[in-house]
Amino acid sequence: MAALIETEGLTRHFPAGEEVVKALSEVTVSIAPGEFVAAMGPSGSGKSTFLNLIGCLDRPTSGRYRLMGEEVEGLSHDRLAELRSRRIGFIFQSFNLLPRTDALGNVELPLIYRGLRRRARRERAAMALAAVGLADRMGHRPSQLSGGQQQRVAIARAIVGSPDLLLADEPTGALDTRTGLSIAALFQALNRGGVGVLMVTHDPEVARFASRVLRFRDGRLVGDARQEPADAAALLAALPPMDQAA
Amino acid sequence: MNAPGAIARERAAASPPSPVLPPLPAGRGGMDLLEALRGALSALAANTLRSILTGLGIFIGVAAVIATVAVGEGARRQVTAQIQSLGANLLIIWGGSATMGGVRLGAGGRSNLSWDDAVAIAREVPQVEVAVGSIRQTFQMVAGNQNWSAVVIAADPDYFVAHEWVPEEGRLFTAEEAAAARKVVILGATVAENLFGEENPVGREIRIRQTPFEVIGVMARKGQNPMGQDQDDAVFIPYWTARRSVMGASRANARQVGTISVKVHEGEDMQEAEEAIRALMRQRHRVAANEPDSVSIRNLSDIQATRDAAARTLSLLLASVAAVSLLVGGIGVMNIMLVSVTERTREIGLRLAVGARRRDVLAQFLLEALVLALLGGAAGVAAGLALSHAVADLAGWPVLVKPDAVLLAVGVSALTGLFFGFWPARRAARLDPIAALRHD
Numbered sequence: 001m002a003a004l005i006e007t008e009g010l011t012r013h014f015p016a017g018e019e020v021v022k023a024l025s026e027v028t029v030s031i032a033p034g035e036f037v038a039a040m041g042p043s044g045s046g047k048s049t050f051l052n053l054i055g056c057l058d059r060p061t062s063g064r065y066r067l068m069g070e071e072v073e074g075l076s077h078d079r080l081a082e083l084r085s086r087r088i089g090f091i092f093q094s095f096n097l098l099p100r101t102d103a104l105g106n107v108e109l110p111l112i113y114r115g116l117r118r119r120a121r122r123e124r125a126a127m128a129l130a131a132v133g134l135a136d137r138m139g140h141r142p143s144q145l146s147g148g149q150q151q152r153v154a155i156a157r158a159i160v161g162s163p164d165l166l167l168a169d170e171p172t173g174a175l176d177t178r179t180g181l182s183i184a185a186l187f188q189a190l191n192r193g194g195v196g197v198l199m200v201t202h203d204p205e206v207a208r209f210a211s212r213v214l215r216f217r218d219g220r221l222v223g224d225a226r227q228e229p230a231d232a233a234a235l236l237a238a239l240p241p242m243d244q245a246a
Numbered sequence: 247m248n249a250p251g252a253i254a255r256e257r258a259a260a261s262p263p264s265p266v267l268p269p270l271p272a273g274r275g276g277m278d279l280l281e282a283l284r285g286a287l288s289a290l291a292a293n294t295l296r297s298i299l300t301g302l303g304i305f306i307g308v309a310a311v312i313a314t315v316a317v318g319e320g321a322r323r324q325v326t327a328q329i330q331s332l333g334a335n336l337l338i339i340w341g342g343s344a345t346m347g348g349v350r351l352g353a354g355g356r357s358n359l360s361w362d363d364a365v366a367i368a369r370e371v372p373q374v375e376v377a378v379g380s381i382r383q384t385f386q387m388v389a390g391n392q393n394w395s396a397v398v399i400a401a402d403p404d405y406f407v408a409h410e411w412v413p414e415e416g417r418l419f420t421a422e423e424a425a426a427a428r429k430v431v432i433l434g435a436t437v438a439e440n441l442f443g444e445e446n447p448v449g450r451e452i453r454i455r456q457t458p459f460e461v462i463g464v465m466a467r468k469g470q471n472p473m474g475q476d477q478d479d480a481v482f483i484p485y486w487t488a489r490r491s492v493m494g495a496s497r498a499n500a501r502q503v504g505t506i507s508v509k510v511h512e513g514e515d516m517q518e519a520e521e522a523i524r525a526l527m528r529q530r531h532r533v534a535a536n537e538p539d540s541v542s543i544r545n546l547s548d549i550q551a552t553r554d555a556a557a558r559t560l561s562l563l564l565a566s567v568a569a570v571s572l573l574v575g576g577i578g579v580m581n582i583m584l585v586s587v588t589e590r591t592r593e594i595g596l597r598l599a600v601g602a603r604r605r606d607v608l609a610q611f612l613l614e615a616l617v618l619a620l621l622g623g624a625a626g627v628a629a630g631l632a633l634s635h636a637v638a639d640l641a642g643w644p645v646l647v648k649p650d651a652v653l654l655a656v657g658v659s660a661l662t663g664l665f666f667g668f669w670p671a672r673r674a675a676r677l678d679p680i681a682a683l684r685h686d
Binding site: 057109112 | 268269270281292593595597600601602604605680683
């Protein structure tokens with residue numbers, strides 16, 4: 001079985017005036033399907049650049065990258081868009097929901113570019129919202145939802161197209177501990193269902209839920225360790241209950 | 247409050263049994279037009295006031311075009327109708343300066359045209375259908391206790407053919423009556439009104455210069471001629487009657503006429519007929535080769551051509567006004583689309599991240615500009631139609647909105663939207679998704 005992600009000497013340099021910013025240098029890594037990987041490192045370490053390259057939002061200066069066996073280098077803009085549409089789901093720290101659109105409409109968005117009819121889109125989006133536990137919030141706008149709920153909408157949007165890989169950039173960064181735990185538990189549940197997860201974080205508390213941790217420093221991959229992940233759902237259940245659930 | 251149920255609920259909410267969805271069946275790829283249209287409308291509705299103000303530029307341009315074209319066309323038709331009321335394919339020959347005893351009397355002096363000139367034209371110029379001499383002079387006329395001053399036109403019945411006079415009441419006089427110099431008269435509508443009011447004048451008597459005439463008909467109303475004169479303020483009597491009883495005759499002017507009206511056969515070249523008549527008149531009036539023409543010929547289609555040229559100039563002017571306002575409207579669209587692209591940079595980044603192709607984003611913004619321009623254009627058409635109806639009501643001519651003007655206006659506003667929307671849309675499509683997602 002082909003690796004989910006396979007990079008070889010992946011490098012991204014940005015010209016900045018006379019200087020060259022070496023955002024990422026010579027990263028060679030292979031991630032199998034179904035892995036839950038945390039990319040860690042201080043800001044400027046290259047972990048976000050790595051995420052953008054893996055997400056086909058950016059192109060490497062040099063090096064190779066294969067996504068599910070497909071060579072990404074040299075693909076057209078349209079083909080990259082298609083890869084993002086079919087293979088990848090993005091989750092951002094700031095959720096990035098459309099403010100004037102309700103939860104269902106936000107989750108529906110990626111399906112518009114999959115050529116699904118409106119009815120099929122709405123059914124599928126409703127399924128995704130139900131899967132993240134928001135079946136009763138479909139008509140709510142982002143401003144009517146809590147932070148945790150907004151991130152769940154974003155996760156529903158990421159999984160609505162059945163991606164092979166979820167890319168999350170500090171997904172719990174804007175959330176409190178309890179809510180963060182519930183989001184991490186959701187990631188773990190998705191991962192158990194066979195979806196690969198690559199999560200960028202600087203928070204060791206969050207990284208412990210991953211089965212593998214990549215450490216970045218100054219644009220280089222400096223650590224790659226497997227670990228027994230902590231169970232977020234169990235930790236959440238062990239917390240003293242609150243009157244309001246996330 | 248540590249009930250086991252609460253924990254179970256929380257656990258269920260945090261980690262649903264299977265959040266992974268079944269695989270998504272492959273779609274056709276790309277977004278459908280209906281969805282794009284819905285997106286464009288909701289984006290415009292999100293900034294209703296801004297959208298309306300932007301569409302206003304296009305609206306005004308299109309409304310102005312529709313209204314001015316309709317009004318211009320109405321005015322043009324009215325002028326054309328006036329010109330045609332004089333008679334179609336009509337040439338009017340005016341006498342040049344007559345020379346009396348070596349004294350040239352100048353234009354407008356006594357006419358050098360004779361009754362026989364008209365007869366000769368009818369006989370010798372093949373393009374001519376009728377040629378008829380007439381004289382006109384203003385007289386006071388009396389009927390009962392009413393009197394009125396009007397032009398008396400003295401001619402043969404052919405005159406009615408040339409000038410397309412038809413009776414509303416009664417009849418025209420015949421060639422026999424004309425030849426016999428019968429004292430019959432046909433009244434213009436204005437004269438009939440002033441002498442007889444509501445009564446039917448046919449069979450009654452009027453006096454022109456003490457001579458009694460029997461009214462045998464009343465002409466159908468023609469209205470004003472292009473010079474603004476009331477054509478219905480006239481009466482018509484046979485030429486020879488006028489010569490004997492009303493206008494008097496001397497040796498010098500016994501067969502003189504003021505003008506000759508020539509109707510050219512339908513489909514004949516007016517210019518050729520005019521040249522032939524000119525040549526014939528030179529010959530009959532014995533004009534030497536180096537002398538100027540003895541007569542002047544007025545072609546009514548010349549008047550029409552002049553009017554048409556004026557109308558064309560006006561249309562051109564209106565077209566340029568419309569072009570300028572559409573340009574300004576288009577720049578407004580472009581401006582607001584650029585603002586919209588900047589405002590929605592994050593949204594664009596997000597759409598690109600979730601799988602939109604560049605062309606999807608391009609189409610989205612292009613469609614938005616197109617819809618904006620088309621809505622403005624459609625509202626402009628409606629307002630333009632309303633305006634032209636209002637103006638037509640005031641001016642009293644039929645509304646003439648050409649469907650092609652409406653189509654053109656809508657088409658041009660669509661093109662304006664596409665043209666001025668393209669650059670902002672392209673800018674949106676070419677955004678770097680990473681930078682766009684980080685945009686504040």
